[in-house]
Amino acid sequence: MSTSFAISKRSTECFARRGLLNTAHGDINTPVFMPVGTQATVKAVRVDDLKDAGASIILGNTYHLYVRPGHELIRELGGLHRFMNWDRPILTDSGGYQIFSLSERTTISEEGAKFRSHVDGAALFLGPEEAVTVQEALGSDVIMCLDTCIGFPATRDEVEAATALTTRWAARCKTARTRAENLLFGIVQGGMFGDLRAQSAESLVEIGFDGYAIGGLSVGEPTELMYEMTEASVAHLPTTHPVYLMGVGTPADLIEGIWRGVDMFDCVMPTRNARNGTLFTSFGKVVIKNARYRDDPRPIDEACDCPVCRHYSRAYLRHLFSCRELLGYQLCTIHNLHYYLNLMAGARRAIEEDRYGAFRRDFYSGMAPQ
Amino acid sequence: MSTSFAISKRSTECFARRGLLNTAHGDINTPVFMPVGTQATVKAVRVDDLKDAGASIILGNTYHLYVRPGHELIRELGGLHRFMNWDRPILTDSGGYQIFSLSERTTISEEGAKFRSHVDGAALFLGPEEAVTVQEALGSDVIMCLDTCIGFPATRDEVEAATALTTRWAARCKTARTRAENLLFGIVQGGMFGDLRAQSAESLVEIGFDGYAIGGLSVGEPTELMYEMTEASVAHLPTTHPVYLMGVGTPADLIEGIWRGVDMFDCVMPTRNARNGTLFTSFGKVVIKNARYRDDPRPIDEACDCPVCRHYSRAYLRHLFSCRELLGYQLCTIHNLHYYLNLMAGARRAIEEDRYGAFRRDFYSGMAPQ
Numbered sequence: 001m002s003t004s005f006a007i008s009k010r011s012t013e014c015f016a017r018r019g020l021l022n023t024a025h026g027d028i029n030t031p032v033f034m035p036v037g038t039q040a041t042v043k044a045v046r047v048d049d050l051k052d053a054g055a056s057i058i059l060g061n062t063y064h065l066y067v068r069p070g071h072e073l074i075r076e077l078g079g080l081h082r083f084m085n086w087d088r089p090i091l092t093d094s095g096g097y098q099i100f101s102l103s104e105r106t107t108i109s110e111e112g113a114k115f116r117s118h119v120d121g122a123a124l125f126l127g128p129e130e131a132v133t134v135q136e137a138l139g140s141d142v143i144m145c146l147d148t149c150i151g152f153p154a155t156r157d158e159v160e161a162a163t164a165l166t167t168r169w170a171a172r173c174k175t176a177r178t179r180a181e182n183l184l185f186g187i188v189q190g191g192m193f194g195d196l197r198a199q200s201a202e203s204l205v206e207i208g209f210d211g212y213a214i215g216g217l218s219v220g221e222p223t224e225l226m227y228e229m230t231e232a233s234v235a236h237l238p239t240t241h242p243v244y245l246m247g248v249g250t251p252a253d254l255i256e257g258i259w260r261g262v263d264m265f266d267c268v269m270p271t272r273n274a275r276n277g278t279l280f281t282s283f284g285k286v287v288i289k290n291a292r293y294r295d296d297p298r299p300i301d302e303a304c305d306c307p308v309c310r311h312y313s314r315a316y317l318r319h320l321f322s323c324r325e326l327l328g329y330q331l332c333t334i335h336n337l338h339y340y341l342n343l344m345a346g347a348r349r350a351i352e353e354d355r356y357g358a359f360r361r362d363f364y365s366g367m368a369p370q
Numbered sequence: 371m372s373t374s375f376a377i378s379k380r381s382t383e384c385f386a387r388r389g390l391l392n393t394a395h396g397d398i399n400t401p402v403f404m405p406v407g408t409q410a411t412v413k414a415v416r417v418d419d420l421k422d423a424g425a426s427i428i429l430g431n432t433y434h435l436y437v438r439p440g441h442e443l444i445r446e447l448g449g450l451h452r453f454m455n456w457d458r459p460i461l462t463d464s465g466g467y468q469i470f471s472l473s474e475r476t477t478i479s480e481e482g483a484k485f486r487s488h489v490d491g492a493a494l495f496l497g498p499e500e501a502v503t504v505q506e507a508l509g510s511d512v513i514m515c516l517d518t519c520i521g522f523p524a525t526r527d528e529v530e531a532a533t534a535l536t537t538r539w540a541a542r543c544k545t546a547r548t549r550a551e552n553l554l555f556g557i558v559q560g561g562m563f564g565d566l567r568a569q570s571a572e573s574l575v576e577i578g579f580d581g582y583a584i585g586g587l588s589v590g591e592p593t594e595l596m597y598e599m600t601e602a603s604v605a606h607l608p609t610t611h612p613v614y615l616m617g618v619g620t621p622a623d624l625i626e627g628i629w630r631g632v633d634m635f636d637c638v639m640p641t642r643n644a645r646n647g648t649l650f651t652s653f654g655k656v657v658i659k660n661a662r663y664r665d666d667p668r669p670i671d672e673a674c675d676c677p678v679c680r681h682y683s684r685a686y687l688r689h690l691f692s693c694r695e696l697l698g699y700q701l702c703t704i705h706n707l708h709y710y711l712n713l714m715a716g717a718r719r720a721i722e723e724d725r726y727g728a729f730r731r732d733f734y735s736g737m738a739p740q
Contacts, residue, residue, distance in 0.1 A: 040689060044696040069664070069689045077667055077685055085681040294439070297447055311455045315447055319410060319439045326414040326699055 004183055004210055005242045011356045015234065015261030018351040021211075021242050023089040023141035024181045025081065026056070030242065030263040031351075033254065033344045034059045034091060035337055036271060039068070040084040043271050044326075044333040047086045052307070053334065054341040057089040057141070059266045062134055063098030066126065067117045071137040079139030091142035091266070092135045093246070094187070095126055097215075100149035108148060110165070128172040132184075140182055144213060145173040147187040152219045159191035166215075167203045174207055183210035185244060191216060192225055194232035201236035211242035214262070218248045227256055234261040251280060251343055255363050258347050259356070270336035275329045277321045280339040282366050286314070288332065293318040306338035374553055374580055375612045381726045385604065385631030388721040391581075391612050393459040393511035394551045395451065396426070400612065400633040401721075403624065403714045404429045404461060405707055406641060409438070410454040413641050414696075414703040417456045422677070423704065424711040427459040427511070429636040432504055433468030436496065437487045441507040449509030461512035461636070462505045463616070464557070465496055467585075470519035478518060480535070498542040502554075510552060514583060515543040517557040522589045529561035536585075537573045544577055553580035555614060561586060562595055564602035571606035581612035584632070588618045597626055604631040621650060621713055625733050628717050629726070640706035645699045647691045650709040652736050656684070658702065663688040676708035 009018040019030040035042045035050060038061045042050055050058065060080055065071060074083050080090055096113075099106055103115035103124075112127025126134070131146035146169050148162040170186045177184050186204035190196035204212060214233045217226045230245060237243055244264035245257045254265050270280065279286040281301035286293075288300070299309035300317065308317075308331045320328030343363075350359030379388040389400040405412045405420060408431045412420055420428065430450055435441060444453050450460055466483075469476055473485035473494075482497025496504070501516035516539050518532040540556045547554050556574035560567035574582060584603045587596045600615060607613055614634035615627045624635050640650065649656040651671035656663075658670070669679035670687065678687075678701045690698030713733075720729030 039693045039695055040686070041695050041697040044700075046697065046700065068692060069685070073665055073685070076665065077683060083683070083686055083689075085686075295443055295446065313447060313453070315439070315443070316410070316453055316455075319453075322438060323409045325409055325411050326696060327411040327416065329696055330414075330416065330700065 005240070007240070009352050009354070011351055012354055013357040014259045016258045016347075016351050016356045017261065017263070018348055019242065019263055021263075023057075023183060025087065025089040025141050028056045028089055029348055031254075031258045031344055031347055032056060032264050033340050034264065034266040035340075036061070036266055036268045037084065037086075037090075038268075039064045040074075040080060042333075042337075044275060044329045045337070047084070049334050050086070050337065051088070053337040054345060055088070055337065057091060058086060060090050060092045060138065060140065061095070061098060062092045062131065062138070062144075063095035063102065063126075065092075065138060066095060066134050067119055067122075067124070071134040075137040075139075079137075081139055089141040090139075091264075092138055092140035092144065094131045094144040094146040095134070096131075096147040096187075097149050097247070099126060108165075110168075112146070112169075128169040129176040132173050132176040136177075136179055136182060142183045142185060142211070143177070145170040145184065145186050145209075147189060147215050150189060150191045150216050150219075152192065152221050154191050156193060156196075159189075159193055159196055163189040163191070163196055163200050167200060167207075170204055170209075171207050174209070185209055185211040185213050185242075187213045187215040187246070188233045188237070189216045190229070190233070192221055192229060194229070197229055197232040198236045201233050205236070205238060209241070211244060211264075212237045213244040213246050215246045217245065218253075223253070226253070227260065230257060230260050230262065251340070251363070254340075254343065255347070255360050258351075259360060270340045271333050274332035274336040277328070277332065279332055280336050284367050288314060288317050289321045290318070300335055301339075304335070304338065304342075306335050308332070308335040308338075375610070377610070379722050379724070381721055382724055383727040384629045386628045386717075386721050386726045387631065387633070388718055389612065389633055391633070393427075393553060395457065395459040395511050398426045398459055399718055401624075401628045401714055401717055402426060402634050403710050404634065404636040405710075406431070406636055406638045407454065407456075407460075408638075409434050410444075410450060412703075412707075414645060414699040415707070417454070419704050420456070420707065421458075423707040424715060425458070425707065427461060428456060430460050430462045430508065430510065431465070431468060432462045432501065432508070432514075433465035433472065433496075435462075435508060436465060436504050437489055437492075437494070441504040445507040445509075449507075451509055459511040460509075461634075462508055462510035462514065464501045464514040464516040465504070466501075466517040466557075467519050467617070469496060478535075480538075482516070482539075498539040499546040502543050502546040506547075506549060506552060512553045512555060512581070513547070515540040515554065515556050515579075517559060517585050520559060520561045520586050520589075522562065522591050524561050526563060526566075529559075529563055529566055533559040533561070533566055533570050537570060537577075540574055540579075541577050544579070555579055555581040555583050555612075557583045557585040557616070558603045558607070559586045560599070560603070562591055562599060564599070567599055567602040568606045571603050575606070575608060579611070581614060581634075582607045583614040583616050585616045587615065588623075593623070596623070597630065600627060600630050600632065621710070621733070624710075624713065625717070625730050628721075629730060640710045641703050644702035644706040647698070647702065649702055650706050654737050658684060658687050659691045660688070670705055671709075674705070674708065674712075676705050678702070678705040678708075
C-alpha cells in the first residue's frame with residue numbers, strides 16, 4: 001500500500017526527507033503545506049491564486065461540507081473538485097475535530113458520533129463508515145479515518161480509551177473504503193503520552209494505511225511538548241510512508257516538523273491571519289493595521305516576489321484594512337500563502353541539496369531582527 | 371478644448387454616437403461604463419479582474435479619498451494610479467454628492483461646503499478650488515467641478531439657487547485648474563425643470579469645459595422623468611464634447627442614455643448588487659441566494675463567456691453566499707462587471723454598424739422571458 005509515495009532524498013542531519021506522493025489528481029512534492037479550503041473555498045482567494053502561489057494540494061473539511069451543502073449534492077454536481085473548480089489533489093479531514101469543536105450536543109458511542117449541526121441544529125450522525133462514504137462522495141484524493149478528539153489536558157484513562165476507539169474506528173474505515181484510487185490515512189492519537197502515541201502508531205501500522213497522520217496536537221499544549229509528541233509518533237511509523245501533522249502550524253512549526261520527519265501540513269494560520277491583517281515575512285510578522293504603516297511606500301516584504309509585494313505598498317494595504325475593503329483580505333491572503341508555500345519550496349530544495357540544517361538556521365537568523 | 375474627444379460614428383436613428391476620449395492614461399472608447407472604485411478599490415475585485423472584464427476607465431470618489439487616507443498621502447505615494455496599481459484612466463467625482471449624502475452637519479456658503487467627516491467627525495472644508503486641488507493631487511485624468519446636490523423633490527426656487535451656485539463654482543474650478551493634461555468637466559444641474567437644465571447647460575458651455583456631466587438625476591425621480599431631464603440637458607450641450615450621465619444606472623438606463631446621446635456612465639449597481647447576490651444576465655436578474663439554485667448545475671448565464679460562467683455553477687455560487695464566503699462576492703462582482711462592460715461593447719459595435727435601434731430592441735426582447 002505504499003507504492004503511492006516515493007522518497008528521493010533523505011537528510012543526513014535529521015529526519016527530513018524529500019518525497020513525491022502520487023494521487024488520482026496528480027503528484028505532490030513533499031514536504032508540502034496544504035492551504036485549508038474549509039467550505040469548498042480557500043477563504044478570500046480564487047483557485048488561480050492558489051496555483052500561482054504554488055499550492056499542489058488543498059484541504060477540505062468533511063464536517064463543513066457534510067453539514068452544508070451536503071456530500072450528496074456535491075457528488076451529484078460532479079464531486080468537490082468540479083464543484084469548486086480545483087483540478088489538483090484534495091485531502092479531506094474526517095470531520096472528527098469539528099464534531100467536537102463546532103457542533104452541539106455531541107455524544108460518542110462505539111458506533112460513531114451523534115451531533116447537531118452548528119448551522120441549523122439538524123440531528124446528524126457520523127461513524128467511521130459514514131466518514132469514508134462522505135469523503136468518497138466528495139471525491140477526495142486523500143481520505144482521513146474518523147478519529148476522536150482528545151482535549152488538553154486530559155487524564156491518561158481518557159486518552160487511552162479515546163485512542164483505542166480511534167484505532168477500532170480506523171480498522172472499520174479501512175473495511176468501508178470502496179475505491180483504491182483514493183488514498184486512506186490513519187490518524188495517530190495518544191494525547192501527550194509518548195507510550196500511548198507509540199501504541200497508537202503501531203496499531204495503525206498493523207492495520208496498514210497509505211499514510212499516517214499525527215492528530216490531537218496543537219490543541220493548547222506547549223510547543224516543545226508538541227514537538228516531543230511528534231517525535232514519539234514518527235518513531236513508530238514506517239519511514240516509507242507519508243507522515244502528516246494535522247492542523248500545524250506556525251512557520252517555525254513547519255520547519256521543526258520537517259526536521260522531525262513530517263511530510264505534510266495544513267493550517268488556517270496563513271489565511272486566517274491574513275484576514276486579521278497579520279502578515280508573514282522573512283523577518284517576522286507585520287501587523288498591517290498598525291498606524292506606523294500609514295505612509296509606508298515599501299512592499300510587505302522587500303525579499304518577497306509575490307504579486308502583492310510586487311505591486312502594492314504597506315500604506316495601500318493598511319488603507320484597505322482601515323476601510324474594511326474586501327480587497328485587503330484577498331491581497332493579504334495571497335501574500336501569506338506565497339510565504340508559506342515559498343518556505344516549503346525552499347525546504348524541499350534544501351533537503352535535495354542536503355543542507356536542511358543550514359536552511360533551518362537561516363530561517364531563524366532571518367527572524368532575529370524583529 | 372475639445373481635441374481630446376473624437377466622434378467616429380453617429381447613429382442615423384437616434385443621438386447615439388461612437389467616440390474616443392483621449393486622456394493622460396490612454397484612450398477610452400465610448401459609450402463607456404466606468405466601474406466605481408470608491409476607496410481606491412473597486413470593491414471585492416483586483417485591477418486585473420477589471421482589465422479582464424474590459425474596463426478602460428474607473429471612477430474614484432474624491433470625498434472618500436479626501437477623508438481617508440487623504441489626498442496629500444496619495445500624492446506623496448505617487449498618485450491614485452500608483453497607489454491602487456491601476457494604470458488606465460481614472461475619473462474622479464467632485465465630492466459634492468457625498469458631502470450631502472454621507473457627511474454630517476454640512477453647511478453651504480458661496481465659498482464652499484463645510485462638513486464633518488463621516489469616519490471620525492473631523493471638520494473639513496471643500497470649495498471649488500479645493501475640489502480641483504484634491505483631484506489634481508490624486509492625479510485624476512478627468513476632474514469634475516464641485517457641484518451642489520439638489521434633493522428630490524425640490525422647489526423651483528431651491529433648484530434655481532443651487533444651480534446658479536453650481537455654475538459660479540464651475541467657473542472658479544476652471545480658474546483653479548493648473549494642469550491641462552487632466553480634463554475638466556462641468557456638471558449640469560437644474561433639478562427636474564427642463565428650462566433650468568437648459569440654462570445650466572448653456573452657462574457651462576459659455577465657460578467652456580472638456581466635457582459635460584449631467585448631475586442630480588437618479589435621485590428618486592421616476593425613470594421617465596430622468597430620461598426627459600437627460601434629453602433636456604443633452605439638447606443644450608455641444609455635440610462635439612463627451613456627455614457623462616452621473617450615477618446611472620440599470621442596464622436599461624444605459625441603453626436609453628446612449629440612445630439620447632450619453633457617452634459615459636458610472637454606477638455602483640453592478641458591484642453592489644453582486645455583493646447582495648443579485649446578478650445581471652441576458653434574460654434578466656438572478657438572485658443567487660434563492661433556494662431554487664441549490665442544486666442548479668448551470669452557469670449564471672449560459673450566454674455569458676466570463677470566467678465565472680465558464681467555471682462555476684449556480685449551486686456553487688449559492689453555496690458561497692449561504693456560507694458568506696468572501697469568494698462569492700468576488701466571483702459575482704466579476705460576473706456583473708463583465709455583463710455591464712459587455713453590454714457597452716455590444717452597444718459600441720451596434721453604433722459603428724448603425725444598428726443601435728435593433729440592438730436596443732434585442733436587449734429588451736432578451737429580457738422578456740423573465
